[in-house]
Amino acid sequence: MKSKFISLILIFIFSITFVIFFKGLKNSNIYTPNTNLKKEVPSFELKSFENNSIIISEKIFKDNKYYLMNIWASWCVPCKGEHKFLMKLKKDERIELIGFNYKDNFKNASSFLKDLGNPYNIIVSDKDGTASIEWGAYGVPESFLVHQNKIIKRFVGPINNKDLLEIEKIIR
């Protein structure tokens, strides 16, 4: 009777452990950030891309407008892919595009913009990538939709047509 009870408990513990680990197998082991966030815009003080003047975040996101903060680099291949969508977005007057030039050199970045067009209203350069960490970014390209000094949506990876429609839906 007693040994039966012990084996029943053992089977019970084993099955619970099995179920938990089995469910755990299906969990993603890749970092998946929260894309719907209502976080304050982190303040920064960065050099302008065109000249070396200092630009502060409070000065950029001051209006009651929508802003798309896009982290890009000339060495990043997916950035080339998303560029045409950013150019489309540029035509929309309700939104301003802010470029975050990530760990890039001026010459390559300027020729990138010369070849593909410049969709950005303001570009700041994040030479060592530390400002992007303050935004919670972990790669290029990455974009943040900002409204009233809050990040309302985050787009990890290149912007595509679906994202563009979503942005248009939000800013409508």
Add this chain to the structure above:
Amino acid sequence: MKFIHIFLIASIILNFNLLNADEIKTENKIAKNLRCLICQGQSVYDSDSEFAISLKLVIKNKIQQGLSEEQIYSFLKMKYGEWILYDPVFNRNTYFLWLLPILIFLAGGAIIIKRFYNKK
């Protein structure tokens, strides 16, 4: 005279490193406890990805600003979530994870003690 010059220049160069040994130790300790988000199975300390290089720089800056180890962890947790920490926090989701080994250990110990006394 020349020797003094060389000595002075060398000491000035060596003092350019603003971090002292303790700070470098803490910096490495923190970087080893962080998961590199884009390179699986590597810590930030081990990784040479752009993200990890920048993150190490952020840690260094935060230490120089006088933030404690705990403050740096909570800053990164706020930015990237709990996933970035290798050491899982003790909360509702992780009770099982933390307590199961202790339970198994106690149960195993109880079985061994029981067998031992039965034999006697």
